[in-house]
Amino acid sequence: MMNDDQLLRYSRQIMLPQFDIAGQDKLLAANVLIIGAGGLGCPVAMYLGAAGVGSLTIVDDDQIDLSNLQRQIAHTTRDLGKEKVISLTETIHLINPDIHINAITTRLDEEALATQVQLADVLVDCTDNFPSRSLLNTLSVRYGKPLVSGAAIGFNGQVSVFNLTADSPCYACLYSDIDEQQLSCSESGVLAPLTGVIGSLQATEVIKIISGIGQPLSGRLLAYDGLTMDMHTLNLTKDPECDVCN
């Protein structure tokens, strides 16, 4: 049962007829695993914390550098040198002190990450490198946990939901042939609000999956172009030859 403060804090969501008190109760009971506390991880975790996802587990072993502040909006100039996960946790707790946050400031090996995946209801990929994305996808398939994936480079971003059901495509169905030469924004640049757009879309998908409303981007990839403001979805199919999900 929510108390009066919670009913007021979440009132603008609860008054959405599709969402209602049942949706808010589901968010409060959920645990979301967020890998990465940078450009995508900041808006994802801040919105999920503000929206009332009861438990967030956030993993990142990096510290805040001056070049991060242009887009990693949970961190401030005062936080330079601090662990990103600690700074992000402090920001979320300023917004919503009721959220339980498991802040992990070390790089998890496969076994430790598998433990966190099993404890989570939804996984959110906010990393910027292919090996981490692949490992998270593999564990998502293995333990049957939906994976909300986002990427943002330059002026372009994309969002998709993998492994929502057993017959959903997985990340490797699309990207099994890409190797580590894929660019990340440390090499290629990114416009400040792009990560906010893509992170906000990822947070929307997480809330929809937990509360069971709408149509998540399962079997679809949303592509966003910030220069033209074109946004469209492409249909994805499961690769029968995929060596991760078959």
Ligand SMILES: [Zn+2]
């Ligand atoms: Zn696959």
